[in-house]
Amino acid sequence: MMRKLRFLLALWLGKCARLALRVLKRNATYFPGVVALKICPDFLGQVGKPENIIAVTGTNGKTTVSNLIADVLTDRGHKVLSNRLGSNVAAGIATTLLSGSSLSGKARYKTAVLEIDERSSKRIYPYLKPKLLVITNLFRDSIMRNAHPEYIASFIEQAVPRETKLVLNADDLISSRIAPENERVYFAVDRMDTDVVECVNLINDLQICPICSGELVYDYRRYHHIGRARCRDCDFKSPEPDYLGTDVDTAAMTMTVTDKQGGRAVYPLLSDSVFNIYNVVTVAAALHEFGLSHEEIAGSLRRTKIVETRYNARQAGNVRVVMQMSKDKNALAGSRAFDYISQLPGEKEIILMMNCMEDQKKWSENTTWLYDCDFEFLAREGITRIVCTGPRAKDYYLRLLIAGVPEEKLRCTMSELDAPDLLAYNPGESVCLFYGTDALDLVYKVQAKIIRCAEEAAAK
Amino acid sequence: MTIEILFPEVCNLYGDLMNVEYLRRAVPEAEVVKTSLKARPRFLDGDVSLVYISSMTERAQLLARDALMPHLDALKAKIEDGMPVLATGNAMELFIREIVDEGGGATPMLGLFDLVARRAMERRYNGLYLGKFEDMDIVGFKSQFSHAFGGEDVPALFETVRGAGRNPEEKREGIRCKNFMATYVLGPLLILNPPFARYMLRLIGAGDRPPAFEKAAMDAYELRLAEFKDAKRGFTYG
């Protein structure tokens, strides 16, 4: 009885907090859950949960995949509860569930699509018991929070309920081996023209056979440890996919997805990035397992039409100004962004300001990630100048020298607003600004200055 | 000159391996040998100028320990003989007595040095490091689940000025025995500390050669040193 009362108090106060924050136009996706969990630590256990929960987790793509799954289900007429735009830790999930329940705590939705932070697994899955858990991939992430992907895999592994069916990436031998006793299906993307065999990245987190420690040999590799591999010394190999993406056509922006029962459909691609190609096959696998047909999923995806732009670009003077976000202190995000931008057609000048400004205020950024990140891609032809800026400019400068960028291409200034002055603005080129996420005001100021400088250069 | 990297297929976290690449840039003629878990370590059969081993996962610590265990006596003799070894991050724990998990059992390690690491997988220690090696200032980063205790008679590699030593209450950091050097400081230690890189180059027989890109490295080092000496700055994260 006390337990029930405490739960109801938590629910109502959580709802009040949510209402108040919404009236004040504040972020109402986290704090109400904090209140509810504070009053009733067992809140996630007691609150009404939709019958069908699809949970989505993983290092990359979890937001896009959960949004797409929710969009398709909504398009098919389902009423979907989701934490879109909200927090993906326990308090965020509590907020989402309290917003989706009645005053007595009963679920008002039959279906929920929830993006879940990998590290919060233990505080969420035991209560949630999702019908499907989609794991997009696991990569090396922030050293301080995430250590290494095996560590994150252990978080999910220890928490995932036995009855949850897993939707896993067959091309990722780290995440696809989680909870081997659970029912599971695998998705994969077949060989592509851009594949390699040897790893060209510094980060390669699965090089040995998990059974016998023998060397893993790749039939094809997308990047890092993603691809199809087998052990040289024993019969261990990547699992066979139940859903396989083939015939990726980045001109027509389509891909065929075939399932093990022979069902297939042509799916729309949302962008030509490999991450987004995976996102589509992931969504196809998850929703087909949920019970939708390929035609329904592909049809809805075509209608949702979220075409993702890889970057934001605009013309200024005689140059194109390209804004490329790259999550701070994240080597993998940096590697992907450097790889992509360095291969854009034409000549490029670059400003690097991916410093973590928050860390700089409090202590000093842990820069070990610079030596996990493929700065070597910035030594490619076509990049004519790189300006290092911000509090860690000198670290970037040294890293680029070690990466093989000639000294004459490098400039260095601690002041971000001086960085645009150090570019040449050669007609026809792209000027790319790489920026972290925690000092956007400053980023916009630098962007404005680049545009001004480019226009002035053109006027001369 | 030969630099041997032990088990790079599993010992490769946090940019540590760039330490060897940085040395090689200063000594382009150096041969870098990568020894896998299933291969016989090169240092057993001939002179190696430096054996390097990087940060790794907790599972990899067991694999690396098992790969070295059959050669324990030879390894001991080589260290006694003055073979240079550099171990960064939790590679140090390969050489100590054991790792004890919070609420769990003890994992025996190679036992060359009488230290015990206490590990809590739910609590990661993240901090900056400022210490002394002989008369040099050492700057670096720590990010780890464990700290080492005991080892009253085991000489330290660094004397801590700010941050955690072998554990947060301890000024002594790492292990030094002849030319065997191990430290919890991880990542590109030699790149962050060009004076220490210069010392290493001399130690491995490169003479008085400067580390690669020494001026740029010194610029970055001096800025970081000033930040780490700034008493107003925090030293442990989160």
Ligand SMILES: [Zn+2]
């Ligand atoms: Zn094997």
